[in-house]
Amino acid sequence: MRITVLGSAAGGGFPQWNCNCRNCAGVRSGSLRAKARTQSSIFVQPGNGSDGGVDGLLINASPDILTQIQRNPALQPARGLRDTAIAGVVLIDGQIDHATGLFMLRERTSPLPLWCTDPVHEDLSTGNPVLRVLQHYCGTARERIPLDGRAFSSPAVPDLLLRAMPLSSKAAPYSPHREAQVPGDNIGLSITDRASGRSVFYAPGLGEIDERVFDAMSTADAVMVDGTFWTDDEMTSLGISGKTARSIGHLPQSGPGGMIEWLSRLPARTRKLLIHINNTNPILDEDSPQRAALAAAGIDVCEDSQVITP
Template sequence: MLVRVLGSAAGGGVPQWNCGCPCCRAVREGSRPCLPRTQSSIAISADHEQWFLVNASPDVRAQLEASPALLPAAGRATPLQGVLLTDAELDHALGLLLLREAESLELHATAAVHETLRTDNSLLATLQAYCPVKWREVVPGEDVALGNGLSYRAFDVPTTKRSRFGPDRGPGRVVGYRFTDERSGRAAVCLSGVQEITGQVREQLRDCTGLFIDGTCFSDDEMPRLGLASKTSREMGHLPMSGPGGSLEQLAELPIERKIYVHLNNTNPVLLDDSPERREVERLGFEIATDGTEVQIRP
């Protein structure tokens, strides 16, 4: 099984067009080592021939063009088989519109996410005016075969973050995905958004080989401290890396071969290759994803 990080940043990318934080300035000016990054999306395949996306970011066209394995060899027979959504956030779903040239598109999403995208902002109605969309309902706890030796199980990731769309504007629906290579039994977990690592979430991490985990903010007060937002990381629906109860503290001792932070906000100092925060994360055995990071989950 091969997992490719197409985009490693949170919404807005790095640099973000309206931001002059230290990381965004470093990329623009070249004053410190900091790579540009596109918005969060992951591609996964069991055979290097059929591929599935976890989320479709607004940068999806450029991400696919930078990934030869996901491009057609001839004609328009694309290796891309479908898209799995973790939630209804625009930075995870807006790229669906950029896939409108497809002959058809298979979309895996929970009923709540599908309803949000189908009604309030009419994203799916717009997409379906260009290509047929086949919706496959994601039901947490059910094993789903994707074909060619790849399957997934979705699981609930509790959040208090309120949905911007939908009929009631209540807390949104977020899921993580545990992918399994059916030939080897080895698994990779994609968890690009997590507010709390509950017992149920932790159970899905058990004996996985690769973990792609939400790394939005390094510290809980990161955005308010920089004067860029009033909400903390947790209030925005993202567990910070550091501090009591942070993901570093909770996950450092888990025996997972590859623990990789994705969905990195432009304010996160770990994006700076020479920062003390970056050194601390790596010292604890975690990696910081870049666009194009690949992980081979071997038998």
């Protein structure tokens, strides 16, 4: 299995267009050793994907998708006058930074294969009616993601087997479930390559880890999980927001019960990566003590265009 990290930042990207926090100002001026990042999304292909022309699945459609396609030739193999290696899209939630990139794929000549849960389909048909708008263009061929652990796959990419798990996080602000979560607002995905048996657990929005989530993480060869905030009070301490990390559905890395503590319990063989990193998170500074703490714990920070082979 070949995973291309198309985007590794949280909503707004890095630097965020209107932010002058230490990180954003530093990366713009070049005074901070950090890499700019687009909004989070991954592209998964079976096998090693190195031969070119291998179709795969786009997991989340970022608003930055056009830039991400241009930067990653694997998504545009140019086998014909009109071509794409994106055989379908799988959404883990209905958030703007994960779903509005669907608009940019509207020039398809056939309906876009799309997997999402019922609550996400509702959000993207009502509160933010992306799917209704797309009906005026290519349209979508929507498939329901089962939440009972049953495996599903794309007929166009049968060698990738996916299983979804409802997570504790937050629905989009325009969702009727924002303050009353229902199963399927946010999911984690276990993705397995049938041929090699290698697997990854992907959960860029993760507010809480319980036993069943940890079991899924423990059985994966790699985990790519929520790296949004370093501390629970990250945005409140900067005066950016009155909300904590946990209150908007993100488990911070540091502190008791934080992501670092959970990841340290995984088997030594598990590759551990953080994705969906907010522009305020000090781990973006490659010389920060927080980044050093991650390195000491064997935890990597995803970068755009990084290729991962679990």
